[in-house]
Amino acid sequence: MGRSPCCSKEGLNRGAWTALEDKILTDYIKQHGEGRWRNLPKRAGLKRCGKSCRLRWLNYLRPDIKRGNISVDEEELIIKLHKLLGNRWSLIAGRLPGRTDNEIKNYWNTNLSKRVNDHRQKTAAGASKNGKSKQVISTGTNGSFSTNVVRTRATRCSQVFINPDLCDHMNREAKPSSLSENRTSSEPKQINGLLLPVVSESDNEGPDPVSSDFTLDFDVGEAEFCLSDLLNSDFCDVGELDYGNAFCSSPLSDQTLDFSDELLKCGFESPVVGSIIS
DNA sequence: AACCAACACAACCGCTCTCTC
C-alpha cells in the first residue's frame, strides 16, 4: 500500500494558527461538519494541510474541549490508565472527557513521566536495600518505561465476537446475575464492575450457523463503563500507583496481557478490552 | 536588564489501518 503525502506542502501556511484561520475553520466545520479533511482547506479557503486542520480542530477548536489545569483526579486517572494501556494516548484521552490525546501526552511527558520515574527509582532503591529481587525495567525514550500493557490498535469497534465458552466462563464469574439468565434484558450486565454490552433478542435468534461464535452489537456509547470501576475492580486491580513495582505488583498487568493475547488468538474481543480500544 | 535554561504546549511528521472503488 503506497503512501501518498497528505497534501502538497507548497504555498501552505505552517506553524501557529491565527485567529482568522481558527474562525474560518470553526465556521466551516459548524456549517459542513467534520470529515473530508483533505478537501476541507481548499473548500474553506484555508492555506493549510488537511491534516493540520484536523489536528487544530480536534486539539483546540472543538467546542467540548476542556481547557485549564488537569485536576488531581484526572492526573490520577491518567497514571492508572497509562499503567494499564501504556502510551495509548487516544485511549487514555477517551476516558477523560474534554481532554485530548495531545494534551495528555504533553502533560505526561512534561509532568507525570518524570514524577513517576522518580517514584520508581525511589521504590527500586528501597527494594534493593531490602534485598528484594530486582526487576529489569526497560527504559524507553524520554525516560519512560514500558510496562505490561494492553497493546491493541485503537480502532473503531462496533461489533465484538464472543466465544460462547468464554462468555459462559464470564457468566459464571458474574455474581449474582449472569448474562445468560438475562440475555433479553435491556439492561447492560455488570461483571466485576464492568458494564457488558446488551445482547438483543435478535442476536440470540440468529447466530451464525457455521460458526458457533455470535456477534453482538457493541455500541461503545451504550456500553460505556465507568473506568474507575474497571480500575477498582477485582478483574484489574490497578488501584495502587506503585510504578516501582509496576512489572510485578499489578495483577492486571500480566493477567490482562495474557487475557488479551488469549482472546486475540481465539477470535474473541473482550467487551472490556473492546470498549477501551474504541 | 540581559541572558540562558527549563518548561509547556501547539504543531508537524511518518507510519499504519480501514474503507471504498
Next chain:
DNA sequence: AGAGAGAGCGGTTGTGTTGGT
C-alpha cells in the same frame, strides 16, 4: 484482490513563556 484515499495514532520538533542567575 489490490490500490488509493481518508483518517487516526504516537513520537518528535518548534516556539513561546517562565524562572533563575
